Amino acid sequence: MIPLSWYLILAAGLFCIGFYGVLARRNAIAILMSIELMLNAVNINLVAFWRFLAPESISGQAFAVIVFAVAAAEVAVGLALVISIYRSRKTVIAEEINLMKW
Amino acid sequence: MTPIQLVFLFVAFATLWAAFMVVTRNNLVHAALFLVIALFGVAVLFVMLEAGFLAVIQVLVYIGAIAILMIFAVMLTRGDVDDIPDITNRYAGWVGLVAVLFFSSLVILMAQWPSFTALAKPILSSRDTIVELGTALVSPNGYVIPFEVASVMLLAALIGALVVARPRKGK
């Protein structure tokens, strides 16, 4: 049998890899991919907690389904923004999109 | 070491390896394909957690739609700025250090917790979790508000993304 700890450590590792990608990558699409990795790590945790600690209620799976919907909406709007910025400024490098920075 | 543990370890290492490749590849199409491997690994984990519906959804939505959308976006934004020599910004070393520290502190913190090594109790085979999920999603005592709000959010995402992504008239 697999203990809960294995899933939690895997999810922590996946989250930290995504965390590194979000903060260190320069390409905006790569940043969005890393956010997907982080959301997946959270989903693993939600389902693992449901399975190991509260299998009698279905809440963990319901949460995971909502996370799916949020992830889809985030990707749809995020990529649309990246494409729109690329069209007007010819760049997808996050640092070069600095019009609103001071 | 039971066979199921071996399967878990294989899937876990494949997922982490693929995730690592996602954040380190310069070629974004390759990164997107590694993302597909990582997402598939997570789907296998859902199967091992006996959440078969979520595993199917993971393949259907993440691999079937989100990864494809990513690849389309990569194809749409390829120009002369592509294949930039340095793929990470100047804080990459510090960020990597913070990520490693964050991971180790998470593991140390979780190890203090008594349920950390909990084992799963078997789920009765008479239970149908999909029916339970469907009932919970629309029951007033369950998740009906998130259910309806999710549809409004998806509507907003669809309209917003269409408005942002489509070229203006006359351009």
Added chain:
Amino acid sequence: MLDQWLFVGIFVSIAAVFPLLPLVMARFLAPRKPNRIKQETYECGIETVGDTWVQFKIQYYVYALVFLIFDIETVFLYPWAVSFDVLPLFAVFEGVLFILILAAGLFYAWRKGALEWS
């Protein structure tokens, strides 16, 4: 329940080995005498034109976007449909409301001409 998924696992493994095996075998068995013309990208027998990484049309993204949103709709509607028999009438109307809200999005995309290939 995991026993049932064992078959899916076996099928996935076979499906992965099936295309990999000829590739690996070709590497060991086939004689390799590369030259410049042989190394060219194969494209239906005619010479390739232009760069491989071409700019896609925005229409691809718009289609994938509409597909993604309605893909997510199935995530919510599938459990709803499976538990249809045990749901009260009120809950059935909640599902219908869900469909109607997203149908408004489809109507918007349609009216704006997002579904047309320009």
